[in-house]
Amino acid sequence: MQTDYQIVAKADYQNDAHADLFRLSFYQDNIAVIAFNISAKKQNWLDERFIEHLQALLDQLPAWQLRGVIFVSSKENSFVQGFSLSPLEQKSDAELYQFSQQCQHLIQKIKALTVPTICAVQGSCFGFGLELALACDYRLATDDIETSFAMPQVKSGILPFAGGCALLTAQIGLKPGLLMLLSGNKISVNRALDKGLIDEVVPKAILFQIAVNHINNQMSSTLQNVKKGYHRLRFKTENIAWLRRYLIEQVEQQVWLKAFDNYPATKAIIQLFKQRQEALPSAESDCFVMLFGNKTSAVLRRMEQTNREMRHQYHDLQSDDKIKKVAVLGSGFMGAGIAYITAARAGLPVRIKDINPDGVQKALRLSYLLLQKEVDRGHLPYGKLLQKIYLISGGERFIGKQTADIVIESVYEDLQLKQNLIEESESYYDKNTIFASNTLTLSIAEIAAKAQRPQNVIGVHYFTPVSQRRMVEIVPHFLQRNVQGKVLPQGTSQQTIAKAISLVIEQGQIPLLVKDSPGFFINRVLIPYLLEAYYCVLDGEAVGTIDRALLEFGFQVGPLAMIDEMGLDILVKALPTLERSFGFRFALPHKVEQLLLNERKGRKNRRGFYLYHSRSGNRTQVDKSIYQVLDITVENNLEPEQIVRRCILMMLNEAAYCVQEQIISNQNEGNVASVLGMFFPEFRGGIYAYMRDVGAATIVAELELMMAQHGERFRPCPWLVQQAVEEQVAQSTAEPSAL
Structure with missing residues (x-):
């Protein structure tokens, strides 16, 4: 002062x-x-x-x-x-x-x-x-x-x-x-x-x-x-x-x-x-x-310290060049959320482009409603709302000579569509403009393969709802290109990475650098957990019982409610790519097509595993008609801890695969990402801290038991098996912890 x-x-x-x-x-x-x-x-x-x-x-x-x-x-x-x-x-x-x-x-x-x-x-x-x-x-x-x-x-x-x-x-x-x-x-x-x-x-x-x-x-x-x-x-x-x-x-x-x-x-x-x-x-x-x-305090203090270290680390990686304007391609729920945090938190002008004019109007209205919530909560004066909403504009065409430091695409998971958007953007925007893809599963290198300036292409992966999920994955690519008979590396430039990190921080989000691999880190670990919750429904467990069990374990949101937030259609769209890359763990569960035919898209169309208020969009109650659609009878044969064990084991196993494949740079960042991106219980220290606390030998033994009961999707990750062997050699005779 x-x-x-x-x-x-x-x-x-x-x-x-x-x-x-x-x-x-x-x-x-x-x-x-x-x-x-x-x-x-x-x-x-x-x-x-x-x-x-x-x-x-x-x-x-x-x-x-x-x-x-x-x-x-x-x-x-x-x-x-x-x-x-x-x-x-x-x-x-x-x-x-x-x-x-x-x-x-x-x-x-x-x-x-x-x-x-x-x-x-x-x-x-x-x-x-x-x-x-x-x-x-x-x-x-x-x-x-x-x-x-x-x-x-x-x-x-x-x-x-x-x-x-x-x-x-x-x-x-x-x-x-x-x-x-x-x-x-x-x-x-x-x-x-x-x-x-x-x-x-x-x-x-x-x-x-x-x-x-x-x-x-x-x-x-x-x-x-x-x-x-x-x-x-x-x-x-x-x-x-x-x-x-x-x-x-x-x-x-x-x-x-x-x-x-x-x-x-x-x-x-x-x-x-x-x-x-x-x-x-x-x-x-x-x-x-x-x-x-208390042990819980020690765990939470360690989480806070890691969180601060991450913030400082990424702050140091920011670009010195100030971002002045942002463009968003796609006016869906995700695109609207990105536009909102860009205007509301970063205070930057943002233009939404979509071939559907009605979609643009809906995105503008959603941004207004999100700002109005901030006013209602006392976080924002009404005058500031007007200032921020004027920062957001939209339309179905590029008009005049558009300027933008970063263009973020948030359209359907279609490789050719995303490649076409890059081609269109490169011919329209400045040569220094960054193209950021908000893809869920597609390879950033493949998206950049037809770009004239692949060094300007990067993955910036937000999570829905954007205004609440504060973690954002930053995904550089490394692309080998054949130019006049020579193979040249043309991956994402450091300047592009720095600018993407700057934008994410200005938007009030927390960046996480991850490897270019289908599903990246957060969804890669989260999706098997969500699918297992769905398998529990198919086995006759009630929706509310499943979500309640995981809430009691410490998750902020139950897995089936989380599917509704993500959108079942989006989840199903991602599975074929993940299954091709990682196998049966991401196979499409049976009867899910019946839910799609029944228009169970979750919050965005007000019906999924739960019903949602027609105006506010708030979750109200379990939609019990879903059992009829799936043709199942609720029996609730599993104890809550059995439900938790099944779902958590799939998550832990996939987190082990991410270490094996070096998807993230270190496990401490993975702990923070699991809490902020997957709502993993903070008091358990994050997913890798929990794995260490339980012990690899215990996790492997439980996975093998589940594999005998439910099939190959529970087969333990080789890295986890190796950790269990090393743990057993090094450990004393003390019994391992229980899940």
């Missing part, structure tokens, strides 16, 4: 010790400005040193004649991104407890200052940063889309360690505060204002000056007294035993279906709040120590 305050040194305070953590300045000589600035990082990730030095500074403040204190950040779009947990892993339980108490003492020192304290937030304000903000008397925030708030500690398997549970619920109320703690999700600045989490939203340009004005005017003491009185009254009301129990039970019922019993932090936070509000701060430290040592 750029401010015009002058720096005035205090003779009794040494500035050098904290120079790489925060900057102490003085405005008008009597307003202390503490600007967070972790110089070693792009964003403000705090650590123990920060706490120690800020505490030392706070000890000095009462000795100075100040009118107030303002907390800001010197980094663009990052007030506080989070707290670095890795160093805490070396601490004993006693040291962790002492650390939590130290953080709570810091918060109490801010609250105890006798002069007004204002937190001026621009950018992300997460975790410990939000705890610091809640300790202040007044909270200002900028009105831009980058400013957001969260208590995300539950996603790392822990809870706030500086008193955040008590602070948050005291500020916005028991029920909304508890829901925010249990979800860990970000909320926009407008929602934060509505909840009472912040006091005022102001333009970015005058954020600091408004904070100064509040200090000079002593923050309208009458208004502050009214707010404090309201908070005291609500605190007393919510501490009435029967009302407190009622509110907590409401929250418990609301989150239990999502959490089941897989997240210890969720359960611990609810149990914590069953105590009286006054007991929370001290109990938080005990609970933090208990959760930090």
Whole structure:
């Protein structure tokens, strides 16, 4: 944040010790400005040193004649991104407890200052940063889309360690505060204002000056007294035993279906709040120590760390050339979703081209509805909606001399059609324009085979629904071309890869570089899992029973509901190519043609394994008529764990094939991709972490048992068999884990 305050040194305070953590300045000589600035990082990730030095500074403040204190950040779009947990892993339980108490003492020192304290937030304000903000008397925030708030500690398997549970619920109320703690999700600045989490939203340009004005005017003491009185009254009301129990039970019922019993932090936070509000701060430290040592927390922290490493790695691979305009060929559900995230998140103009004018209109309408949802949720002002929807245009023809840095095709899985689109695009767009194919199974090298500039061709594979599935596969190709009797390599250029990664990041998605192979990584692993769920239906298991079993295992979406999201027609279209490449594991299941003839396309036409609301498109209930179409009788002979075992084994086996064929660069990225792209249970650490936890020998033994019962599709991958042999040689006599 750029401010015009002058720096005035205090003779009794040494500035050098904290120079790489925060900057102490003085405005008008009597307003202390503490600007967070972790110089070693792009964003403000705090650590123990920060706490120690800020505490030392706070000890000095009462000795100075100040009118107030303002907390800001010197980094663009990052007030506080989070707290670095890795160093805490070396601490004993006693040291962790002492650390939590130290953080709570810091918060109490801010609250105890006798002069007004204002937190001026621009950018992300997460975790410990939000705890610091809640300790202040007044909270200002900028009105831009980058400013957001969260208590995300539950996603790392822990809870706030500086008193955040008590602070948050005291500020916005028991029920909304508890829901925010249990979800860990970000909320926009407008929602934060509505909840009472912040006091005022102001333009970015005058954020600091408004904070100064509040200090000079002593923050309208009458208004502050009214707010404090309201908070005291609500605190007393919510501490009435029967009302407190009622509110907590409401929250418990609301989150239990999502959490089941897989997240210890969720359960611990609810149990914590069953105590009286006054007991929370001290109990938080005990609970933090208990959760930090839990295996689930260690797994989730490792996932978060890998996720951050991937983001940093791909950020470094971005192109320096700014992308200015995007074109999308194809106006279907996928094309509309790509156009939406391009305009809404990247803020780039995008044109949709399709030979079907009605399709273009539908795509434009879908983009509008997705933006309207953001407005309804408080994530986007209506004025911003109008700005973003004007970024999207469409038509059935190329008009004039079209300019685009990247052209993304999202049409039917037809090789010749995609090759024709490249030929048409190359004759129309600039020679530096990138052509990105959103193919599900076709080889990028084959798509690029007839291109004049194959170095500009790349696979950029999105997943439906695009606005929710954040992982995007980036697929370079390596094409051998015969030019005048010579065989020359003409694969995707590094510049093309860099530009594709830049676009995906700007769209708010997470890129994953994968090998050019049918199905790539995510669908290659996911499809056998989905097919096995369908085989369970054919064996007489109810749709709801199957999906419920996998939800209890930890998936965010059941496999049959996932088929509806993908579209059964799209899945079936992909199978012949996959079967030619990988064999019987991807064979077309019997009776599936009956579903296609019955127009069971899923969400996009409002009927599949489930029924969908005619207007909203939300899933409503299982469509029981599907059993008649398939001519089967529901018997439910399998236990939930048997259903889970069948489906998961197919997924694990295919993930092993992907390692064997080097489809991904490393298994850690595969873990993140499985969580973000396949909804694999995050608390299990991702698919490869789960495989290591269970053990190759156990997985191979289970696959062989399933192969005897259900056929060749369960034959173990040779790499997995080799891992099992090596594991048995190296292992002690300890029995392997169960699935």
